[in-house]
Amino acid sequence: MVRALLDPSEGEPFEIERADGQSPVIFVCEHASRTMPRSLSGLGAKADTLTSHAAWDIGALATAQKLSALLDAPLIHQRFSRLVYDCNRPPDARDAIPERSEIHAIPGNRNLSDEARRQRVAEIYEPFRQALAELIAARTAPSRQPVIVTIHSFTRVYFGIARHRAIGLLHDRDRRLADAMLQLAEEQGISNAMRNYPYGPDDGVTHTLRLHAVQYGLLNVMIEYCSDLIDTELGQDEWARRTARLLETALERFHIDIHAAGPQQA
Template sequence: MTAYTTIAATTDVPLFIFGDHASCHIPREYNNLGLSGDDLTRHIAWDIGTETIIRQLCAHFGCGGQLANISRLVIDYNRDPDAAGLIPEMSDGTIIPSNQKLTAAERQNRIERFHVPYHEALSKAVRRDDNPLVISLHSFTPQPITGEVRPTDIGLLVRHDVPTAEAFRDTVQRNSPQLNVGMNLPYSAYDLNYTVDRHIAPLRLRHLAIELRQDHISCEASAHAMGDMLAKRLTALI
């Protein structure tokens, strides 16, 4: 199992889209990390709906993309290798049995097997076009087991490129006023922004870090509807 999937560009549209948490796949040798049932497919394992939308947008624009092939419960690509949450021992109240008290050797093995190749590939991919718009796509649960209801429909994690985020927010709110677009909600780019901080910000590329609430994209039909809306709103920004 490779760490990521590359979506090849078929046009010269200056756009690149990636999903750090697009997969809930756990390689067989990890024995589901000791989990079973819904814990293997609910939001703690992946960003539900994001693979569908990324593939849809890449096909629509003919742009390149990159998808994680590994569940964030195995290793979280959007965390610094030294971060405590890189390999979570608990997620939204659920204990991850096989991640408890990992040896330094096993931690390093997962970093070298998955985290390093994913980020090496992403670093090269965002440099292929001249000044592309880069989109990091995530999704979030409407209500964590350990948290409150989240009224935001679309969140934008904003730190390095405020103008692009504001332009996207304004066009969504103007054309889809029923959607509540929040800046640095339900998460803040000042707290959870490792991949963008590492690869996108140093190049001063225009970018969006988009969070979609999962009840809007939890099935193929609703995900495609959201993808259609995003394609329309993004066209003016590319």
């Protein structure tokens, strides 16, 4: 019998901030934390792995929190490291519980029993999935449709290859919001944005969008920032402001007031 993954004193595997925010936007940050459950003893990984981008998306949570405050929008985020379970992956995805992340080995994820894998799903993924679904449902009405925006970051260098873009705007088969943002980005001084960069739907990174937005016809986008742009408070402030303005202008095309409840898209 596998013992409980989380002690009650460690709290829920997710947190919702500004649940009563008036904006139609719901921000999601799946890779928000590098915290490890005490029961896993760091998964046997090296200390530098547990502070690296392998364990979390550096700067993503702080940027999402600033966006949430600027727009008075709800934010839900994962409270434990994606090395325990990546909530932007379905349970059948091989990289939902990674044995290796780029150059980083994760010994504690090797040769997991089916029971141990099911436990990670039950204690981390399912509560997060259900909480996000309930948050969306609570804010959905015939005249009010939420907009789902997930916030991530990527490393400047990956497997030795430099990445030269500042921001990626990702989508699955629903490209409406990403298209609008990309069209507006350059005129707002964001000249190095790129579609489905540095990953795309074929890499399995649009799970949250597909599960919670695409199948319901909700506008959605995944935003990826280069982490060296948002690893300081100054950078987080700057990119939160720029992103808020970009979202506001893009959503005007869909007759959506980003700051408050009101008439929404059909």
